[in-house]
Amino acid sequence: MKRTALTIGLVAMVSLVAFEYMAVAVAMPVVARELGGLELYGLAFSGAMAAGVIGTVLGGRWADLRGPLAPLWAGAVTFAGGLGLAGFAQSMEMLIAGRLVQGFGGALVQVALYVVVARTYPESLHPKIFSLFATAWVVPSMVGPAIVGVVVETAGWRWVFLGVPILTAIAALFLFRGLVGQPVSGGQADTAPGMLGKLGWAAVTAVGAGLMQYGSQGQVLLLVSGLVVLALALPRLLPAGTLRAARGLPSVVALRGLATGAFFAAEVIIPLMLISQRGLSTFVAGIALTGGALTWSLASWLQGREVFSRMTNLRGGTAMIALGILLMGAVTFEPVPIWLAYPSWIIAGFGMGLVYPTLSVLTLELSSPGEQGANSSSLQVGEAVFSVVAVAVTSALFTAAASGYWTVFAATLVMALAGLWVAPRFGVTTPGHQKTAVATAA
Template sequence: MTTTVEAPPASVVSSTYRTLSIGLVALIVLVAFEAMAVATAMPVVARDLGGMHLYNLAFSATLAAQVIATVLGGRWSDVRGPLQPIAVGVVGFVAGLLVAGFAPTMEVFVAGRFVQGLGGGLIQVSLYVLVARAYPPAMHPKVFALFSAGWVVPSMVGPAIAGFVVENADWRWVFLGVALIVIPSALLLWRGTAGSALSGGTAEPAPGLGRKLVWATVTAVAAALIQYGSAQALAGLPLLLVGVVLLVVALPKLLLRGSLRAAPGLPSAPVLRGLAFGALTAAQVLIPLMLINVRHMTPISAGLVLTVGALGWSTGSWIKGRGTIGHLTALRGGALLIAAGIGLITLVLVDAVPIALAFLAWALAGLGIGALHPTVSVLVLQMSKQGEEGANTAAVGVGESVFTVVAVAITGALFTATGEAFLVGFAFAFVLALVAAFVAPRFAQSVPAGTMEEVTS
């Protein structure tokens, strides 16, 4: 009797996958660096271009474009393969950077940010499909751990580099500099896919795609109105209400049948990741403000707390990538760690509590999202039929983006309405994380592939 021993999966940096893996990480790092750096440069950009009244719109435009591009890129990747949308996404991302970098007015700058969001959205969703097609399933956790690691360095040095460039050169180089190095990174990725069959699709064109793009556009506008309106206090209330109404109508058309009630299996994926990431982001928006205004930390010291969270994210992804914890443990335990981190950092509001607790708290929250986030991605690919990976990943991406926008908007509105009560804002984020922990077992249930059916009505 002969016993066959299954060989362990190859390393993501083995000779077979090295060039592809490096190209993937390089693109992720550049997208992450731009996302982290732009927040540092934006005050100077708005002042220089005389466009403080469009400050929030510069962020909302990118978000709105990403929602549209996520829907388009997901289905495009399924039908034509991931390489086409990645190529178009890179061109769009670079074009947006160039428009923003050379913008003579704030209006042109916002337009550049919109184009940049379209490109970035196409890149990100298509990279997930590329992982599904290019790597065996056993390697997916390790690849997504690499994705998470790709965000760590930009999180640590992005704001500092952007600040140095703004102070010693010109804010335009924050955008033009990234544009110069995106193309070589994309070419490296292209070299890693040479000779593969990744350019072919495995699905038929979706007859309802045009309708879904319309709903994606409405959802994007709704998300932008919610984000912009929530930052304008009472003056933004009409915009906020219009955004909520549009979102209630449009979002169900983009999610999955049963998603909004967290039906067991794949339909609960967008809700789970949206709640978890929304809770983390909503709390993270308040943390620097709380540490500076209440505990009188310097901006650099307050920023280090967030850096520790980014390191925790990478560590959590690395632990999950090693296969030492199961899927349900990563999902439910990750959500509970986020809740614990938010709860602990709330205690820092008390002067007698050591500042060191803030670092510990956000390291725990980072560990939690680091374990949860890539696990959702792995299971979505695992549960999807061949040719549906892009559409399914897009649905999760839309859910994550929209839930996060709403979570941040509600937290900000509560914070303002209660006279800047940090406790209320943190409490709301804490509840969201607990709800995510409740949803986690529903998603982790074993279900047949292909149950992530799209709503076509």
Template structure:
């Protein structure tokens, strides 16, 4: 349940939102809304299934493409291109409405799946994942704008709840289906089978979305903020250069590393609220913590299936199932933080969420200890899911609470930017550590348990520390 679990436009979303008549009767599955609801939830289902399926297929894909050294890049490359797409989609929606970015994003996402599924080497596979990230970033922002434009206010919470629920089924069946496909048909079909499934939701929601567009007043036409778009491009390019430098591990790597840092950090300072990088009290820390939570959790999660395959000899299916418990318990954590009275303890819930996440990351690493049962990772990952549900949802609630109405859209976009940045930087760091400790060596790529256990242990140790740092910083969420 990563970056596609929530999104917002990069400008004031009210420019792109003009709801239907509030007096209209019926629910989200009533006549006027049924096709649109089923269509957009189907898109979320496909995105969610692909996100869970990739975790299962990646250990096999990386080995067959002789690309274990770029294993983390295949994950962080997705989030790097998403950085840019989030900003572009928000402004595109503001200017033209959500139809064009939504349908374009779905097409781009499908093209990325084809590139990844037909890749003959790991760099082409990473390129396919980056194209997927562009499409996913366009789609998820556009979907949220669709909800604002096509549904009355009374129905929007139910649609957003359906978005969250759409992640539960893929969390359960995604690893099983992906593992079975990987083992019996090959990992490529995990990617190549999905584009054919995209046609159905497009056909279902296309006419309904066009009707909703016609009901909206003309004159959207918000000006494109070229400065913000340029900053997003700088951030994405800088992040990519830093990741490339981290994979080289030689003196020449200092050149792309310096260029990447020179592009990334000035852009991030301007894209995030003032004071976010130094954890200034209140809203800046709230937004910073979103990236800390996402980065620590997903950097560890990306390496769990590979660890289970190489260190414990599990099949791709069983390795992927290790993560299922986290997807289910995330929904439980989100539900718990929404119970009556929880708002009085919002900062404490964030702190507790980070502590549980740290416990989960450290606990999952216990499978590296000879004799430890393999199911211990699934148990601890369930604890981490609860922690992430508590922390991420509470951070979102607190962000809205601390935002003036006119700043809600921009701050929501900053929250998504922090999420993507946290994933890029911490998954990228995990990849550097993995390669530096021999995880990407030719011997490791050759098979079995040749990947040094230390390559995993250090990643989990570092991400545990990052999560604990988030717990310490949680006290600064209070203005």
């Protein structure tokens, strides 16, 4: 019963963080119209992302030193508090402050949950747990927009923020029940060398990502400046050799960034392409993304039951992402039938479902007990920053080519193909539990 309660609590907490991430994007136009401060619109997103990078780095180190409970509960309280602050906001500045607090707390929660999984579940169950985590991220993207729309229209946008803390408290009760008596109370690392320096580099990384995000709107100087800042700061937060995909953990982190960056940068442009260039309605265009979300969940379920080997998951999944992007890119050309868009993203979504949770499992398998938090934070920081870079660069290409949809798919296809080269370098060739020597964090 305790394990059931723990699993429910873990999945519920991941779902709530994912739901709020999506819900804010849907509700923000209404929020900005009521509160004013439209010029601060982008900061509501980039600010939360920046705070999340810092929270991820702190949470990982904290969990290794003191165990995952402290960052987990601190993150849950901070996440809920930030939502409350945003929900009662009387100005755009107050809402952004709430988003900063919420982003920081959500990041603490996410990295702590990885360590909880490592400390409370046997390795044989890790694939199943991370398949549930993947589904918990995907489901809100399918049902969330409709729920948020109803809430905004009936109860008002404030309840998009104020309703989630109540659900967070319920999820926390399940977690508390499931964690009683579990071996999670202490840390497994004696020291966290350079912790303050890591937090400083996390802040610099957040600034670089923010510059790229703003620079993607045609501000080339900001875009280039952000890329330079990231080139200096990001390697300090990732396992040594990540940017050259060294074997072992560095290749796992690199592949997570390449796969998610390619997938999400392509997905961002798909509705616009299908509506503006191919003339579909918003609803019909959205079905293409729904198909990808469904197959992502299906493939995650298969990964959790270890239907395929780890190598098959990574190689086959990355190849499917590349194929899906290639086919969707073909849809940008008028002679290509529009129906191809639907199987295209079904294929890409299935590939993500194989790749994404497998990389989470491998991160824990390739981590010693005192490095699980730090390495999990590296995985999540790499994913977030690679995705920001991919979206920023492809947005700039799209603008430079005057609505050149094909440039976005070409760039993301290159990323996916790079991931295909990285995929076999993780150092474990079977679903067994052997450890591989990995580079330590820089």
